[in-house]
Amino acid sequence: xxxxxxxxxxxxxxxxxxxxxxxxxxxxxxxxxxxxxxxxxxxxxxxxxxxxxxxxxxxxxxxxxxxxxxxxxxxxxxxxxxxxxxxxxxxxxxxxxxxxxxxxxxxxxxxxxxxxxxxxxxxxxxxxxxxxxxxxxxxxxxxxxxxxxxxxxxxxxxxxxxxxxxxxxxxxxxxxxxxxxxxxxxxxxxxxxxxxxxxxxxxxxxxxxxxxxxxxxxxxxxxxxxxxxxxxxxxxxxxxxxx
Amino acid sequence: xxxxxxxxxxxxxxxxxxxxxxxxxxxxxxxxxxxxxxxxxxxxxxxxxxxxxxxxxxxxxxxxxxxxxxxxxxxxxxxxxxxxxxxxxxxxxxxxxxxxxxxxxxxxxxxxxxxxxxxxxxxxxxxxxxxxxxxxxxxxxxxxxxxxxxxxxxxxxxxxxxxxxxxxxxxxxxxxxxxxxxxxxxxxxxxxxxxxxxxxxxxxxxxxxxxxxxxxxxxxxxxxxxxxxxxxxxxxxxxxxxx
Amino acid sequence: xxxxxxxxxxxxxxxxxxxxxxxxxxxxxxxxxxxxxxxxxxxxxxxxxxxxxxxxxxxxxxxxxxxxxxxxxxxxxxxxxxxxxxxxxxxxxxxxxxxxxxxxxxxxxxxxxxxxxxxxxxxxxxxxxxxxxxxxxxxxxxxxxxxxxxxxxxxxxxxxxxxxxxxxxxxxxxxxxxxxxxxxxxxxxxxxxxxxxxxxxxxxxxxxxxxxxxxxxxxxxxxxxxxxxxxxxxxxxxxxxxxxxxxxxxxxxxxxxxxxxxxxxxxxxxxxxxx
Numbered sequence: 001x002x003x004x005x006x007x008x009x010x011x012x013x014x015x016x017x018x019x020x021x022x023x024x025x026x027x028x029x030x031x032x033x034x035x036x037x038x039x040x041x042x043x044x045x046x047x048x049x050x051x052x053x054x055x056x057x058x059x060x061x062x063x064x065x066x067x068x069x070x071x072x073x074x075x076x077x078x079x080x081x082x083x084x085x086x087x088x089x090x091x092x093x094x095x096x097x098x099x100x101x102x103x104x105x106x107x108x109x110x111x112x113x114x115x116x117x118x119x120x121x122x123x124x125x126x127x128x129x130x131x132x133x134x135x136x137x138x139x140x141x142x143x144x145x146x147x148x149x150x151x152x153x154x155x156x157x158x159x160x161x162x163x164x165x166x167x168x169x170x171x172x173x174x175x176x177x178x179x180x181x182x183x184x185x186x187x188x189x190x191x192x193x194x195x196x197x198x199x200x201x202x203x204x205x206x207x208x209x210x211x212x213x214x215x216x217x218x219x220x221x222x223x224x225x226x227x228x229x230x231x232x233x234x235x236x237x238x239x240x241x242x243x
Numbered sequence: 244x245x246x247x248x249x250x251x252x253x254x255x256x257x258x259x260x261x262x263x264x265x266x267x268x269x270x271x272x273x274x275x276x277x278x279x280x281x282x283x284x285x286x287x288x289x290x291x292x293x294x295x296x297x298x299x300x301x302x303x304x305x306x307x308x309x310x311x312x313x314x315x316x317x318x319x320x321x322x323x324x325x326x327x328x329x330x331x332x333x334x335x336x337x338x339x340x341x342x343x344x345x346x347x348x349x350x351x352x353x354x355x356x357x358x359x360x361x362x363x364x365x366x367x368x369x370x371x372x373x374x375x376x377x378x379x380x381x382x383x384x385x386x387x388x389x390x391x392x393x394x395x396x397x398x399x400x401x402x403x404x405x406x407x408x409x410x411x412x413x414x415x416x417x418x419x420x421x422x423x424x425x426x427x428x429x430x431x432x433x434x435x436x437x438x439x440x441x442x443x444x445x446x447x448x449x450x451x452x453x454x455x456x457x458x459x460x461x462x463x464x465x466x467x468x469x470x471x472x473x474x475x476x477x478x479x480x481x482x483x484x485x486x
Numbered sequence: 487x488x489x490x491x492x493x494x495x496x497x498x499x500x501x502x503x504x505x506x507x508x509x510x511x512x513x514x515x516x517x518x519x520x521x522x523x524x525x526x527x528x529x530x531x532x533x534x535x536x537x538x539x540x541x542x543x544x545x546x547x548x549x550x551x552x553x554x555x556x557x558x559x560x561x562x563x564x565x566x567x568x569x570x571x572x573x574x575x576x577x578x579x580x581x582x583x584x585x586x587x588x589x590x591x592x593x594x595x596x597x598x599x600x601x602x603x604x605x606x607x608x609x610x611x612x613x614x615x616x617x618x619x620x621x622x623x624x625x626x627x628x629x630x631x632x633x634x635x636x637x638x639x640x641x642x643x644x645x646x647x648x649x650x651x652x653x654x655x656x657x658x659x660x661x662x663x664x665x666x667x668x669x670x671x672x673x674x675x676x677x678x679x680x681x682x683x684x685x686x687x688x689x690x691x692x693x694x695x696x697x698x699x700x701x702x703x704x705x706x707x708x709x710x711x712x713x714x715x716x717x718x719x720x721x722x723x724x725x726x727x728x729x730x731x732x733x734x735x736x737x738x739x740x741x742x743x744x745x746x747x748x749x750x751x752x753x754x755x756x757x758x759x760x761x
Binding site for chain 1: 626627628629630632633634635637638639640641642643644645646648649650651652653654655656657658660661
């Protein structure tokens, strides 16, 4: 390969660089072709392009020249199924994605489930439903898992070996808690007026703990445990019929 | 003596045209910019482009270079309402007729009213009528509002609090204007003092402004303002019997 | 949508060679009196700044006369302008009064000329605007734009307050709902008294019976024990006061006995204290 300096010398000779003269040298049909191809909603075949060109234009040669011109650019002239179209260069596909963050509020149901998991962890889906008195949809758990604030901890050593859920460190950081024990207890909840002070004596609020160590009645998750599959059956209980 | 690298940089700036040989020298950001701008149907502003560029890229300079590169081509890089977009070259409209969508013929009255709004904005209906010497029919304003090229801006702080009208970004885009200051003949008009709606022409020559910020003599539109209702009464002046 | 270039000359009368507006009686073609005046002014073929307003007024009035001769409906605007021009004309022809009230005739004429100039200027501007290459008519955007894929990263928001409120509300609702459903049946004093009266009446003899035993036969649900006992005790005291029955108890917290009061005078059992 020629050195850069040599190459530039050649360039200077072959291609009088002055912009204006270069412009004049560029055949008009290239302008027409690029305008047509740019504005067209679909790729165009050579015959159709030829019909729109002035007489005597070698469309094939012009397309080849245009293709060569655009080859190093961010936009390339490509032939797709024998039709021509402009496309952004393949190596720039990373540029063609836009990453955005959208702020979403958790649904009421999701917040409730999250709160129950926080206070009652490790807790199974059935236990959550027992406390809430309603079925928990798969979507709600999915959203909570997506937040990264809850995680499946293990499996309860009971028939069916249901998953147990707990909160994560991300949960603590989201709610500015130093430790899970900072969640207010019964008396504090009453003190803030969130709980009615006339609740029956049997009412208790557990002292929450997110200790990573499994409880006695918990088994570890198995390597092959697939969350999608784990959550799915319970979401369509009518299908499962048992297990 | 400048180093080779420097020399190449200079060359690239001075002579951006020849693709085949200049490839190596063409800065990558030009590829990125043309890919982004080509891909998008909508104009993009410089700040948005800058966000997608690698750090340290002088987006403004790169855009200027790209604009110069494409100026002689069939597709030009243009700035419309302060946003950048590729569009087919204006002189090739003869070629593009087949791409043309439905063309709406604006009436002579509508064109006149549009021009008055563009050059005199913010302007009230009464002021438009003062210039034209005739009542503006509701239909004319309706048609213009439908184009999306004009909008009611606010209300003039005068008795009756009449609506003020101005042009929109779609107007700039429609007529390929970078900003309102690019209106054809604006300078000459200002020179004559004829832009002042008061007669005889005074000393102050107002400059049209589509700045969304209201002028001192404008009040904002109210939430309940219903355009239909606002336009209707004046549209049937024969009923009112007055003014 | 695009705007079509429409010539302002469209539908206008051809240039009049002799200054005689022989055919120019179609008012339909004009956008009002100012438009008509501007057309007439152009026939003077001079700069509008130097136009003879007097001549223009004459032209206008001639036109209006011609239109009236063929009984053309003229909008009021045209007639108002005619009247004003006639007035202006007379002012221009007469010598200026020494102390003019309002604007002088010259000023009025200049004002009219300026209005015409302004209308012409805006029309010229409109023409130039419309002659610009228009979007989607002359110049086009990318016909087949590529989608910029959007990767959304949801960021969830919830506050500790939301969390605690949800928890407290949820738990409380469930608990209060439970209490509500299991609402205890309370024995009223009347119920207790009626029961005791039946018991006393049923007792064949005047033997002492243990109140607790009787109560237990009534009380199926242990949770009702307290209310039954309390009400029965209160009712028993009432019956004793009324002299219907007697109670005795060996010591504090010992079983309580009752019997129907014998017909004769009170005969307290030995070693027993009536509560």
